[in-house]
Amino acid sequence: MGTITGPAVSLIPQAISMVAREHPGLRVQLDVESSDLLIERLAQRKLDFMIGRLFERHDKTNLSYERLANEPVCAVARAGHPLLTRAGLNLKQLETAPWIVPPTGSVLRHRFELMFQEAGYTIPVQLIETSSLLFITKMLQQSDFIAVAPTEVARYYASYGMLAMLPIQLSCTMDSFGIIMRTDWLLSPAARVVLQAIKSAAINAYDPVPMAAGS
Numbered sequence: 001m002g003t004i005t006g007p008a009v010s011l012i013p014q015a016i017s018m019v020a021r022e023h024p025g026l027r028v029q030l031d032v033e034s035s036d037l038l039i040e041r042l043a044q045r046k047l048d049f050m051i052g053r054l055f056e057r058h059d060k061t062n063l064s065y066e067r068l069a070n071e072p073v074c075a076v077a078r079a080g081h082p083l084l085t086r087a088g089l090n091l092k093q094l095e096t097a098p099w100i101v102p103p104t105g106s107v108l109r110h111r112f113e114l115m116f117q118e119a120g121y122t123i124p125v126q127l128i129e130t131s132s133l134l135f136i137t138k139m140l141q142q143s144d145f146i147a148v149a150p151t152e153v154a155r156y157y158a159s160y161g162m163l164a165m166l167p168i169q170l171s172c173t174m175d176s177f178g179i180i181m182r183t184d185w186l187l188s189p190a191a192r193v194v195l196q197a198i199k200s201a202a203i204n205a206y207d208p209v210p211m212a213a214g215s
Helices: 005-010 012-022 035-043 107-118 133-141 151-159 189-205
Strands: 049-052 063-071 073-077 099-101 127-129 146-150 174-182
Touching (some): 005 012, 012 189, 035 049, 035 174, 099 107, 133 146, 174 189
Antiparallel strands (some): 063 174
């Protein structure tokens, strides 16, 4: 199966732990990538199903979608970053900050830039473009860069003191994500076991309770 980054931290470990306890002989292969790459692999039948997003540009033929949750984003920095104690931190104060951002062409990158433009500010110019969480974490720890990241991912790293969440609410939120499957072939018994575990784990992982949606 495949998943985008947020659920890989907040949902999938819980689901796979359930599967491992109840079906110790079942092997799981997990790909953590962008929705675009995962949908391509799903079309090539390299995945049984995926957790991600469907956008207008995607070919939805033979695909079903079941919504799980929204994915808010936030700004993160190293522990002890001077902006963490800045009173009334606002977007204007982040205009000249050095940022680590998603690559050009990604939805979050577009919304990040749009957030500054709609507020009447200049898009930050000192940027590092990457989707590597390993690099982002290390770079933040040894510099005053800040980064935009899914809130669930930020909470995970913050819980271990590796990063801190800046006291500002960003408006560049992401669309909801959900379970995406092909409708033109049947899941194996093993895939159905994992899928059911994900749905069960989602009830505990997300608030409000997940709602089903049409394809």
